[in-house]
Amino acid sequence: MTALPPGSTIGILGSGQLGRMLALAAARLGLRTHIYGTDIDDPAMQVAHAHTISDWSDLRALARFGSECDVITYEWESIPVAAVEAAAKGRTVAPNIRALQTAQDRLIEKTFLRDTGLRTADFAAVDSEQGLRDALQSMGGRGVLKTRRGGYDGKGQAMIRSDDDLTAAWERLGGVPLILESLIEFSREVSVVAARGADGQVAAYPLTENEHRHHILHSSHAPASGDDGSAGEAARTILDALDYVGVMGVEFFDTPDGLLVNEIAPRVHNSGHWTQDAGCTDQFEQHIRAVAGWPLGSAAPKRAVVMTNLIGDDVDDWDTLARGPNTHLHLYGKADIRPGRKMGHVNRVG
């Protein structure tokens, strides 16, 4: 695609904090954003040039939204494919719909990853309690049962280590398509955020080490130790295989046998927020550059950064956080503080 000149409009499906930070990055480059979302008070609505408020089944509103944009992207991988297609109508969608479909279904995702030659946990589709029992046996009696679609931050998952667990897991999750994944013994969780431009150029940020608490990302350290380049290469393999344009987050388990891919997110990623204050092109600008057909910027940080999410009432400390030396505060404009809700983050530098 030809690069979109300044003044062009990036259509963003989804209106959370990722859309907000994408809109801010686009504005820095002189590009406009039009946000599609369901609530006028959502974070991205406050900073976009234009917005459309409706739901994901309103195909007319989606088509009208799309007709006012020069390219369509999304900040959230659970947007219905039909909604994206209604908005697109011949316009470029970046990342493409195949990437979205792949990330929306854990079975398709894992199968795709295995087909590219990358290592993942063992996995099996599960459609019945007996099927679950059989699959579990093949994995040595232990595994994680997950819904194939939906689910985030640990929702839609059940750990199975016993027969009682199996029954409980089936009762809780059964009835929708499921996947059983083998339990992985890992020393740490790491990720790579990488971008691929419209010209096929790939730029991967360094390895990032992530700490989760209560299944929610708590903090990311970058660059992480022990980066042998294999995570970046895995990301490149995935991006190329999908003919992907935009930023992707790839999560890995670090095991004694090397990295296993856990999952991919076809969007800017919480574990890449540290790039905002690392002195390189940040992931939000990088995504905008990619989807607008611009050259990618540098993904080489000048400084080490620790990103910490502000979850729920953590954000009440904004006044103290704002005084922190070498601390950059980022808040999302969310009015209601709720437990587990991501309200902002801080990047601590150096």
Next chain:
Amino acid sequence: MTALPPGSTIGILGSGQLGRMLALAAARLGLRTHIYGTDIDDPAMQVAHAHTISDWSDLRALARFGSECDVITYEWESIPVAAVEAAAKGRTVAPNIRALQTAQDRLIEKTFLRDTGLRTADFAAVDSEQGLRDALQSMGGRGVLKTRRGGYDGKGQAMIRSDDDLTAAWERLGGVPLILESLIEFSREVSVVAARGADGQVAAYPLTENEHRHHILHSSHAPASGDDGSAGEAARTILDALDYVGVMGVEFFDTPDGLLVNEIAPRVHNSGHWTQDAGCTDQFEQHIRAVAGWPLGSAAPKRAVVMTNLIGDDVDDWDTLARGPNTHLHLYGKADIRPGRKMGHVNRVG
């Protein structure tokens, strides 16, 4: 004043690129902005949470705008004081109206600066051709005649080195209040951008060296060589004397006898744009922090930066500029390219 919590609304009078970059910085901190300006297509309108479009004499619109804001600031020193007062109506205006009045009139400004003990060019009020002739004689027959109010980027000024110049200058500028300033022999133009918080804390960025072309800022180098701290101290003197809250730009002539203050700008300043990519709190966030009653951030850059303005069709090179190593591109969302118009800037780091 008490610090305004996240979610509060900063009212910004003026809708150009400075307002735009203030709005983007406010959004990063979870603060909302409401922009007052005369044209919906102006740079700041594209990124603000709310806007009011009217002119500077519409006191009802200004009052309504003000009633929806928690604090009022401005991005432009030529806004009529009556407009600011109409918007304020008991609300805090930061920087205060005295600072605005001081900066709006070169005679008041120079008199104020002299009264604080700082050195400036010699100056005299001029209200008649004979008065101009007398003042010029007292300055050795040479000087710069300027309108007391209005004028920017060299507009509203005339250099006088001869009797013919005098007649021409009077014919061009006479009829409004004028000031004659002595000609200064200087080796370079430098500036300091500094902030003062609501608690009186002052944070000055390092000395910046500026190059003008055709009376318009072309580039700024920071930190500049030969910073003995006197510029920062001068800025502190000015900020304290005005009981100022917010960011100010102070321009100096560097002469064999030390720094002379040229002028002050009661707002974020073009010569401070380099702070956006220097690894410290940038001037836009610093201004928002100050006017919102937040603690100031660090004004100590981690890296040297050269800022270059993109004037007129310079911006047509955006594609090449976006590829520049260690180059951060900032565009203002202006649709019409005109000669002399500031369309964006680049910060080149390290």
